[in-house]
Amino acid sequence: MSNYTPVSCDLYDQLEAIATLKQECTITYKQENGQWAKAKGRIVDVYAADGADWCKLSNDTVIRLDKIEEFEFN
Numbered sequence: 001m002s003n004y005t006p007v008s009c010d011l012y013d014q015l016e017a018i019a020t021l022k023q024e025c026t027i028t029y030k031q032e033n034g035q036w037a038k039a040k041g042r043i044v045d046v047y048a049a050d051g052a053d054w055c056k057l058s059n060d061t062v063i064r065l066d067k068i069e070e071f072e073f074n
Contacts, residue, residue: 004052005066012046012065015055018073019043025073027055029063039063040074 018025019042026040041057046065048054053065 004064007053007065007068011068012053015043015046015065015071018071019046019055023073025071027057027063027071028069029067030069031067036069 022042024040024042026038028036028038031037039057039059039061041059041061043055044058045056046053047056054062055065056062
């Protein structure tokens, strides 16, 4: 895993708010292999582990926050 770049508190707060409201969202992010991917679901957790911040979606997708390019809630 590459070095983690801390994300803004604003992004973290927005993700937590979406999780609290149980809104579905679509997140575009860079995978470990360098490819871009989109994941759709509800954010069920935003947490810190292994020296990085992460979010987990209702479909069990786990995304490192500094890999998020954009997100939109539906």
